[in-house]
Amino acid sequence: MRFDGTDSYVATDDLTVAVNAAITLERPLLVKGEPGTGKTELARQVAGALGLPMIEWNIKSTTRAQQGLYEYDAVSRLRDSQLGEERVHDVANYIRKGKLWQAFDTDERLVLLIDEIDKADIEFPNDLLQELDRMEFHVYETGQTIRARTRPIVIITSNNEKELPDAFLRRCFFHYIRFPDPETLRRIVGVHHPGIKPALLTEALTQFYGLREQSGLKKKPSTSEVLDWLKLLLAEDLDAEDLRQDGTNALPRLHGALLKNEQDVHLFERLAFMARRQGR
Missing domain, CATH: 3.40.50.300 (P-loop containing nucleotide triphosphate hydrolases)
Incomplete structure (x- = not known):
């Protein structure tokens, strides 16, 4: 057995x-x-x-x-x-x-x-x-x-x-x-969302791991949450270009699937505000 x-x-x-x-x-x-x-x-x-x-x-x-x-x-x-x-x-x-x-x-x-x-x-x-x-x-x-x-x-x-x-x-x-490394997470995503476009997956995982590594985050998004997020991205028919940040918004698209408390949302809103001020 x-x-x-x-x-x-x-x-x-x-x-x-x-x-x-x-x-x-x-x-x-x-x-x-x-x-x-x-x-x-x-x-x-x-x-x-x-x-x-x-x-x-x-x-x-x-x-x-x-x-x-x-x-x-x-x-x-x-x-x-x-x-x-x-x-x-x-x-x-x-x-x-x-x-x-x-x-x-x-x-x-x-x-x-x-x-x-x-x-x-x-x-x-x-x-x-x-x-x-x-x-x-x-x-x-x-x-x-x-x-x-x-x-x-x-x-x-x-x-x-x-x-x-x-x-x-x-x-x-x-x-x-342990939290899966990018390669393992790609395999996990492949099981749940077969056929996802490689460019979209690469951009999504880049943003996801960047989100997890942000200092001051109260609750890091988990494997199940990134799978939910990707499901929403696929349902909205978004591509990699849609996800790329323009430098004025630190929050990813449909961030409610990843960030689950107001402190973390406020953290990224402050980061976006600071980025806008520096860009002037």
């Missing part, structure tokens, strides 16, 4: 090495990188390439580790007892399986994505140490021990908003997805 990328996802050599190393070691693959660099999509592509089903657990700030295992619905059981329901005598009727239980409770291998783990409370990763290491957990209400029938391929993503505990990191294989 080996991942070598797919026709719709450009995986660099170091990324494919990381995925296959995690599969061989049977360790969770912890993937970090800027938002929009394809961390979540990686899990979907691994599942597709290996022909495996996928379970996706999207983490929020309010998510608790216990929710990934199971939840006991005591309120429904109390209500049923008041109504004299027969099902109330079996506590298993009130146990709701979480994403980890679903992943453990299958005979076929699958991909389990734990997406944006750094959004949760700092204790969240520690609360999953044993479950991800031993691939088992205990259900106290029923006395069951749930063990994975087949060890899933676990991919965990993080946007690096919080530091993760050392004990958790020790149990993972780590990979940081």
Whole structure:
């Protein structure tokens, strides 16, 4: 079982090495990188390439580790007892399986994505140490021990908003997805926008990387955002000449696809103002 990328996802050599190393070691693959660099999509592509089903657990700030295992619905059981329901005598009727239980409770291998783990409370990763290491957990209400029938391929993503505990990191294989260099980005664009005119692509990427390298930028545009921008340029049927700056406007065409806050827009407006003053 080996991942070598797919026709719709450009995986660099170091990324494919990381995925296959995690599969061989049977360790969770912890993937970090800027938002929009394809961390979540990686899990979907691994599942597709290996022909495996996928379970996706999207983490929020309010998510608790216990929710990934199971939840006991005591309120429904109390209500049923008041109504004299027969099902109330079996506590298993009130146990709701979480994403980890679903992943453990299958005979076929699958991909389990734990997406944006750094959004949760700092204790969240520690609360999953044993479950991800031993691939088992205990259900106290029923006395069951749930063990994975087949060890899933676990991919965990993080946007690096919080530091993760050392004990958790020790149990993972780590990979940081670097922002793609121009050649890699050209390959990525070729997958999503085949047939784009070379001159337009060259001018667009020149402006895009210039935008990213501007000092003082609060949020650098990501891979997904440049793909959206190029889609708009193609929809407007613009060419390279349309994109070239005339020295009076520092903002690129359709910049709303790239700049996502007013501070960054104001920064480029100030640069344009200064350029106009110097041109007098």
